[in-house]
Amino acid sequence: MALVVKKFGGTSVGDIDKIKNVARKVSKAKDKGDDLIVVVSAMSGETNKLVDYTNKTAEIPDLREYDVVVSTGEQVTIGLLSIALNAMGHKAKSFLGFQIPIITDSSFSKSRIIKIEQDKIKKALKEGYIVVVAGFQGIDEKGNITTLGRGGSDTTAVALAAALKADVCEIYTDVDGVYTTDPNIVPEARRLDKISFEEMLEMASLGAKVLQTRSVEFAMKYKVPVMVKSTFTESGGTLVTEDKDMEEAVVSGIAYDKNEAKITLVQIPDKPGIASKLFKPLTDANINVDMIVQNISTEGNTDLTFTVAKSDFKRAMEIIKDIAKDINAKNVVSDQSIAKISIIGAGMRSHAGVAQQMFSALAKENINIQMISTSEIKISCVIEAKYTELAVRVLHEAFGLDKAK
Amino acid sequence: MALVVKKFGGTSVGDIDKIKNVARKVSKAKDKGDDLIVVVSAMSGETNKLVDYTNKTAEIPDLREYDVVVSTGEQVTIGLLSIALNAMGHKAKSFLGFQIPIITDSSFSKSRIIKIEQDKIKKALKEGYIVVVAGFQGIDEKGNITTLGRGGSDTTAVALAAALKADVCEIYTDVDGVYTTDPNIVPEARRLDKISFEEMLEMASLGAKVLQTRSVEFAMKYKVPVMVKSTFTESGGTLVTEDKDMEEAVVSGIAYDKNEAKITLVQIPDKPGIASKLFKPLTDANINVDMIVQNISTEGNTDLTFTVAKSDFKRAMEIIKDIAKDINAKNVVSDQSIAKISIIGAGMRSHAGVAQQMFSALAKENINIQMISTSEIKISCVIEAKYTELAVRVLHEAFGLDKAK
Numbered sequence: 001m002a003l004v005v006k007k008f009g010g011t012s013v014g015d016i017d018k019i020k021n022v023a024r025k026v027s028k029a030k031d032k033g034d035d036l037i038v039v040v041s042a043m044s045g046e047t048n049k050l051v052d053y054t055n056k057t058a059e060i061p062d063l064r065e066y067d068v069v070v071s072t073g074e075q076v077t078i079g080l081l082s083i084a085l086n087a088m089g090h091k092a093k094s095f096l097g098f099q100i101p102i103i104t105d106s107s108f109s110k111s112r113i114i115k116i117e118q119d120k121i122k123k124a125l126k127e128g129y130i131v132v133v134a135g136f137q138g139i140d141e142k143g144n145i146t147t148l149g150r151g152g153s154d155t156t157a158v159a160l161a162a163a164l165k166a167d168v169c170e171i172y173t174d175v176d177g178v179y180t181t182d183p184n185i186v187p188e189a190r191r192l193d194k195i196s197f198e199e200m201l202e203m204a205s206l207g208a209k210v211l212q213t214r215s216v217e218f219a220m221k222y223k224v225p226v227m228v229k230s231t232f233t234e235s236g237g238t239l240v241t242e243d244k245d246m247e248e249a250v251v252s253g254i255a256y257d258k259n260e261a262k263i264t265l266v267q268i269p270d271k272p273g274i275a276s277k278l279f280k281p282l283t284d285a286n287i288n289v290d291m292i293v294q295n296i297s298t299e300g301n302t303d304l305t306f307t308v309a310k311s312d313f314k315r316a317m318e319i320i321k322d323i324a325k326d327i328n329a330k331n332v333v334s335d336q337s338i339a340k341i342s343i344i345g346a347g348m349r350s351h352a353g354v355a356q357q358m359f360s361a362l363a364k365e366n367i368n369i370q371m372i373s374t375s376e377i378k379i380s381c382v383i384e385a386k387y388t389e390l391a392v393r394v395l396h397e398a399f400g401l402d403k404a405k
Numbered sequence: 406m407a408l409v410v411k412k413f414g415g416t417s418v419g420d421i422d423k424i425k426n427v428a429r430k431v432s433k434a435k436d437k438g439d440d441l442i443v444v445v446s447a448m449s450g451e452t453n454k455l456v457d458y459t460n461k462t463a464e465i466p467d468l469r470e471y472d473v474v475v476s477t478g479e480q481v482t483i484g485l486l487s488i489a490l491n492a493m494g495h496k497a498k499s500f501l502g503f504q505i506p507i508i509t510d511s512s513f514s515k516s517r518i519i520k521i522e523q524d525k526i527k528k529a530l531k532e533g534y535i536v537v538v539a540g541f542q543g544i545d546e547k548g549n550i551t552t553l554g555r556g557g558s559d560t561t562a563v564a565l566a567a568a569l570k571a572d573v574c575e576i577y578t579d580v581d582g583v584y585t586t587d588p589n590i591v592p593e594a595r596r597l598d599k600i601s602f603e604e605m606l607e608m609a610s611l612g613a614k615v616l617q618t619r620s621v622e623f624a625m626k627y628k629v630p631v632m633v634k635s636t637f638t639e640s641g642g643t644l645v646t647e648d649k650d651m652e653e654a655v656v657s658g659i660a661y662d663k664n665e666a667k668i669t670l671v672q673i674p675d676k677p678g679i680a681s682k683l684f685k686p687l688t689d690a691n692i693n694v695d696m697i698v699q700n701i702s703t704e705g706n707t708d709l710t711f712t713v714a715k716s717d718f719k720r721a722m723e724i725i726k727d728i729a730k731d732i733n734a735k736n737v738v739s740d741q742s743i744a745k746i747s748i749i750g751a752g753m754r755s756h757a758g759v760a761q762q763m764f765s766a767l768a769k770e771n772i773n774i775q776m777i778s779t780s781e782i783k784i785s786c787v788i789e790a791k792y793t794e795l796a797v798r799v800l801h802e803a804f805g806l807d808k809a810k
Contacts, residue, residue, distance in 0.1 A: 016461045050481065056421045057485045058492030065491065068499050069484035072477035076455065079474035080462045086470065087463035094473050098503060099548055143504055 002167040003035045003125075007135065007157035010044035011174045012231035013077045019043075022231065023084035025172075030090060030130055037121065037131045037164070039157040040081055042073025047150075063108035067137075067147045070109075071097070074134035074153070082132045092130040095121070097137040097145065102156070104138035104146045111138060111146035113155065116163040133160060154215035162222035169219070170227045171211060176236030177228050178203065178210055180401040181254040185389045188402035192238050192252060199252050200226075200240045202344040202378045216240065250354060251345035251399040254392050258339045258385055260290060261313040262370070263320055264305040267330035270297035274327055278304070281319050287312040291340070291373045291380065301330075305371060307382065310336060338370065339388040342380040343395055355379050361398035367391055407572040408440045408530075412540065412562035415449035416579045417636035418482045424448075427636065428489035430577075435495060435535055442526065442536045442569070444562040445486055447478025452555075468513035472542075472552045475514075476502070479539035479558070487537045497535040500526070502542040502550065507561070509543035509551045516543060516551035518560065518623075521568040538565060556617035563620045567627035574624070575632045576616060581641030582633050583608065583615055585806040586659040590794045593807035597643050597657060604657050605631075605645045607749040607783045621645065655759060656750035656804040659797050663744045663790055665695060666718040667775070668725055669710040672735035675702035679732055683709070686724045692717040696745070696778045696785065706735075710776060712787065715741060743775065744793040747785040748800055760784050766803035772796055 006026065013019050022040075030036055041047075050070045054061040078094035085092035097104075100120060104111035124131050135153025138146045148155050154171060161169035176191060178200065183189040195203070197220035204213045210228055219226045219240065226240040268274055275294070282289055292306045308316045317334060324332045341362075348354050355372075358379055362369060367390065371382035383391055396402060411431065418424050427445075435441055446452075455475045459466040483499035490497035502509075505525055509516035529536050540558025543551045553560050559576060566574035581596060583605065588594040600608070602625035609618045615633055624631045624645065631645040673679055680699070687694055697711040713721045722739060729737045746767075753759050760777075763784055767774060772795065776787035788796055801807060 016458060019462060053421060053481070053485055054488055057424060057488045060492070061488045062491040062497075065484040065487040065497075065499055067484075068487070068501075069481050072480045075477045075480070076458070076474050079470045079472075080458055082470040082473070083459055083462045083466045086467040087465070092467075092470075094470055096473075096550075145501075 001033055001035060003037070003164060004029065005037045005039065005157050005161040005164075005166045005169040006172060007039040007153060007170065008041065008172045008231060009153065009174070010041040010047070012172055013040050013042075013081070014044040016080070019077065019080050020084050022172075023081060023088060025231070026081075026085060026130060027088050027090060035125045037125075037133060037160055037166070038081065039133045039135045039153055039160065040074060040077045041135050041153040043077055046073040046076070064144055067108045067145050071134070071137040071145050071147050074136050078132045078134045085130055085132070090130055091128050092132055093124050094132045094134070095124075096134050098139040098143070100133065102138035102159070104140055104148070106140040106142070106144065106146065108144075108146055110149040111140070113138060113148070113159045116159055118164060121160075121164065149214075151212035151215075154212040155218055158215045158218045158222075158224050158226060161224045162218060166224070168225050168227055170229055172229050172231040173210060174231065175210065175228075176230035176233055177238035178240070178253070180252065181392055181396050182256070185392050186254075186396045186402070189396065190401065191236060194239045194241060195252060196346045197240060197242060198377055199344050199346050202342065202375070203253055203255050211240070249345055250347040250351045251343045251401065252347075253344050254395045254399075254401065255342045255344060256339055256388055256392055257342075258388060259310050260307040260338060260340055260382075261310050261334060261336040262305060262307050262338050262382060263313075263316060263332065263334045264303055265320070265324055265327075265329045265332055266303055267301040268304060268327055270300055270302040275304070277327060278320070278323055281323060282308075282316060285315060285319060287316050287319075291371055291382065293371045293373065307338070307340070307371070337385040338382050339385045339391070340380050340382050341388070341391045341395065342378055343399065344378045346377050348377050348379075357398060358395060361394050362391060365390055365394055406438055406440060408442070408569060409434065410442045410444065410562050410566040410569075410571045410574040411577060412444040412558060412575065413446065413577045413636060414558065414579070415446040415452070417577055418445050418447075418486070419449040421485070424482065424485050425489050427577075428486060428493060430636070431486075431490060431535060432493050432495060440530045442530075442538060442565055442571070443486065444538045444540045444558055444565065445479060445482045446540050446558040448482055451478040451481070469549055472513045472550050476539070476542040476550050476552050479541050483537045483539045490535055490537070495535055496533050497537055498529055499537045499539070500529075501539050503544040503548070505538070507543035507564070509545055509553070511545040511547070511549065511551065513549075513551055515554040516545070518543060518553070518564045521564060523569060526565075526569065554619075556620075559617040559620035560623055563623045563627075563629050563631060566629045567623060571629070573630050573632055575634055577634050577636040578615060579635065579637065580615065580633075581635035581638055582643035583645070583658070585657065586797055586801050587661070590797050591659075591801045591807070594801065595806065596641060599644045599646060600657060601751045602645060602647060603782055604749050604751050607747065607780070608658055608660055616645070654750055655752040655756045656748045656806065657752075658749050659800045659804075659806065660747045660749060661744055661793055661797055662747075663793060664715050665712040665743060665745055665787075666715050666739060666741040667710060667712050667743050667787060668718075668721060668737065668739045669708055670725070670729055670732075670734045670737055671708055672706040673709060673729075673732055675705055675707040680709070682732060683725070683728055686728060687713075687721060690720060690724060692721050692724075696776055696787065698776045698778065712743070712745070712776070742790040743787050744790045744796070745785050745787050746793070746796045746800065747783055748804065749783045751782050753782050753784075762803060763800060766799050767796060770795055770799055
C-alpha cells in the first residue's frame, strides 16, 4: 500500500462537472488501496477574481488581508471535492492550512513553508479518510492566514509529500507531461518519460509553465519523485526524479521566454563598486534581474547589459536612468523585443562542444546572439524576439530531440 | 468611550463600492473615539451561489464540507473591508471564527454558539485596531469549521456584543428600522423608535425579516440593546431593548406570513397518544410544525389541524397520509392558500378585549378566521391568503398604529 499525494490545478477543477471528474479519478485510485492526500487549487479564474476585488478596494491592498481574501478559492474546492467523494461512498475530509497546520513564515502573499504537522493527517489516513488539502495556503505562528504566491499549490503538494514521505507526488494538469519543447512551436516535440530535478528546475524557471519553480526546488531538496500527468487522459506522464536510469541526454529540452526586456548602460567606468551601485536600488525595489553580461573594458570604460521581467521594465528604467547620471554612463539603451532561448541537459556537464553546437545552429539561420549566459546544465542566448520560433525549431532539430530514444 | 458592535448585512456589502461606503461609515464612527467591532455578512448573492455549488455537487451534500464551502463568503468581505479601512489610514484587522475563536457545537450548517474567547479581540482593540469579524461562522471543539444557519451574522454580532459587554449592537440593513407593519402594504406604517425584545421576537419569527430570530433570543437572554438602522441613511433606527420608557403600547405591530400551508386530519379518534403518533414522524423528518389546533371531540372523534412551512408541505403530506391510515382518520385535507396574520404587543398582557377587537375588525370585512393561536403578547389568525393585505390594513387602522404617539 502506497501513500500518494495527488494535486489538481485550477483547470482540472474549473467547474462542478470537472470537480466530479476529479472525484472519479481519486475514487479509482482509492479503490486500488492506496492512501491518498489530494491537494487542489481554486477553480480556474477564481483567484484572479479575488485578486481583482482587492485591487479595486485599495491601490495597495494590505497584504495580511489580501491573503484572507485570496485563500478562499481553495477552501471552496476542497469542500466541493470532499462533498463529491462522500457522495460516492468514500470517507473524505477537507483540511485548511490552519487545520493541519501548515506553518509558514509571515511574508504575506509569498510565504514560505516552515513546517507541516503530521498528526492530524496521519490520524485521518489511518481512519480510512481521503485527505483533501487546500493548496496555496498556510498559517503563521501568530495564527494569521498566509498564502504561498501564485502556483503555490504545487509547493503545498510537494511539501506534504516530503513531510509524510509519500511514495510519489502526482501533479495533474492540462498537459500530459514535460516536453522537449513547446509542441505549439515544434509539432515533433516529444514527451519526456523522465527528467532530473535540476533539468526540470531550469525548464520551470525558463517559462515551461508545467510546475512552479519553488515546488521543484522543494522536490529536489527532499528527493520527492514528482509525476506530471494529465487530468483528462490516463496515458502519458513525466517522472521528475533524482536519478535517470538511462544515460543522461546531452540536451533534454529547449525552453524559451519572451517576457524579458534588456537594458544596457553604455560606457560606464570600469571600476570596483559600480555593479553594486547599480543593482542595489533594483533589489530594494524588489525587481529581479535575470541575465547580466559585462564585457572586458576598453579605455577604462565598459558596457553592462542585464535583463528584467517586462512587467518590471518601466520601474527599472526609471531607477537606472537616475543611476546612469550618478555613475557617468554615456547612455542607457533598452530593448523589449527580445527572447531568451535556452538548451537544458544534465549531460552537458560531461560533454564539450554543446555551446558551439548551439551557436552554429543559430548562425546557420543568421540569428544574431545578443547575450549569452551559461550554467552547469543550461545555455541561454538572448536573440531578437521575431526569431523565437525559428530558433526553437532549429535547436530542437540540431540536438536530435525529435528522435525517439 | 463606548464599545460598539456594528453589523452590516449582504446588501450593505453587495459590491466593492458598497464595501467602501461601509468603510467610510465605520471610519466616521472610529473618528468619534469609540472602540469598534464590525461584523459582516457575505456579499449579497454569494452565499446562494456557494449553496448552489454544493447542491450541484451532490444531492445531499456532506454537512461538514458544506460549512467549509459556504463560510468563505464572509471571509472575502472581512478581508476586503479591512483592506478598505487600512487604505483609509485606520488600523483594521480581520478575524475568522477560528481565530477568535467563536466556539460552537458541531451541528454543521446550524450550529449554536457555546463560547466566545475574548483575549484576542480585547488585545486588538487595546492596540487601536478596528476588529472586523466574519459573521455566520465558528469552529467546533475539534477544529472543524461550522456555520450558524442563514442570517447567522446577526447572531454573531449580538453574541459578540454580549460576550464583550458592548454598549450597543447596531444592525445595519436596507431598511431604517422596525415598522408597525409592512410599509409596502400600509403606506401609513410608522417606524417604531423602540420595541421590546419579546415583541421583536414575535415580529422576527412572524416574517418581519429585519432580524434573525435567534439573534433576538440571544439579545434578550443577555440583555444586549440592539439598534436596527439603515446602511444608506443617517436618520431613523429602532432600538430593541429590555425596557420601554414609555407606557407599553397594547399593540405595537402587525405581522403576516404567507409561507405556511394547512393540513387537517378529519375525524380522528380522540384518545391519548394520537398527537404524539402524528407529530413524532414530522419531527424526525425535521419538519417544523407551527400552529396546532384541535377542537373538542364529538362522538369520540376530533379534527386536528396544523400548519407547516410551504417548503415542507409535500414531505409533510406524504408522511401524514401514511399516518392517517394507521390511526383511522377519515380523511386528510390541506390548503396552501392561507396567510397568518398576527398582532403583537407587550401591553396585551394587561389589556383585556384585544382578541375580540381583532376578530371584530376582521369580521367587519367578512374575513373568515380559520385558525386562532395566542401567546402572552401575540394573537395569530389564519385566513384565506387573498385577504392578507386587506387584513393587515384594517388591523393597522383598528389598533391606531398609523397615529404618531
